[in-house]
Amino acid sequence: xxxxxxxxxxxxxxxxxxLEPYIDEKTMELHHDKHLQTYVDNLNHILEPYxxxxxxxxxxxxxxxxxxxxxLQIPIKNNAGGVYNHxxxxxxxxxxxxxxxxxxxxxxxxxxxxxxxAMKDNLKKTALSVFGSGYVWLxxxxxxxxxxxxxANQDTPLSSGFCPVLNLDVWEHAYYLKHYNMRKDYIDDWxxxxxxxxxxxxxxxxxxxxx
Ligand code: MN3
Numbered sequence: 001x002x003x004x005x006x007x008x009x010x011x012x013x014x015x016x017x018x019l020e021p022y023i024d025e026k027t028m029e030l031h032h033d034k035h036l037q038t039y040v041d042n043l044n045h046i047l048e049p050y051x052x053x054x055x056x057x058x059x060x061x062x063x064x065x066x067x068x069x070x071x072l073q074i075p076i077k078n079n080a081g082g083v084y085n086h087x088x089x090x091x092x093x094x095x096x097x098x099x100x101x102x103x104x105x106x107x108x109x110x111x112x113x114x115x116x117x118a119m120k121d122n123l124k125k126t127a128l129s130v131f132g133s134g135y136v137w138l139x140x141x142x143x144x145x146x147x148x149x150x151x152a153n154q155d156t157p158l159s160s161g162f163c164p165v166l167n168l169d170v171w172e173h174a175y176y177l178k179h180y181n182m183r184k185d186y187i188d189d190w191x192x193x194x195x196x197x198x199x200x201x202x203x204x205x206x207x208x209x210x211x
Pocket of ligand 1: 031035086169171173174
């Protein structure tokens, strides 16, 4: 995929039905082909008249909102965020269970939360507490500690200096066709299709980025 304008919607790294029965085919198709595609199209439309911004990556567009022209700060936060958050969400899922969690990440989770189960319980409670549309994130903070955070709408942790390790989309479009109002069941199903090898790689690259 292009790292800058014009952004493209990368294909899913698995088929639409690959995450059945945990996440259904129709949800994946609409989520990728319609929701994510709309953010890609909107972002390209916003950047079209601004050649000076067209060389910036998603991370660069999102890390310093105040560096952008004031009229573009909110539209870019919403649409570059929508692109970044969805690509990251899809990239951390897999139809092939890959437990146990790699040692590097597993040790970091134990150091920060006490145990994997404590992290999982905490993440589930946090995800259930999100009011309205948003995401729950596992992030690395400036002290190289793993932490959970909530972002509203398509906001990202990048603008507040956190490095993303894993995210969970809790907008209703991510689960309503299959799980209806049962967000709790969606969270449990999502835990069954997490690509822990990829999450471990995300953690390692975050460790390298934070001085
Ligand atoms: Mn979504």
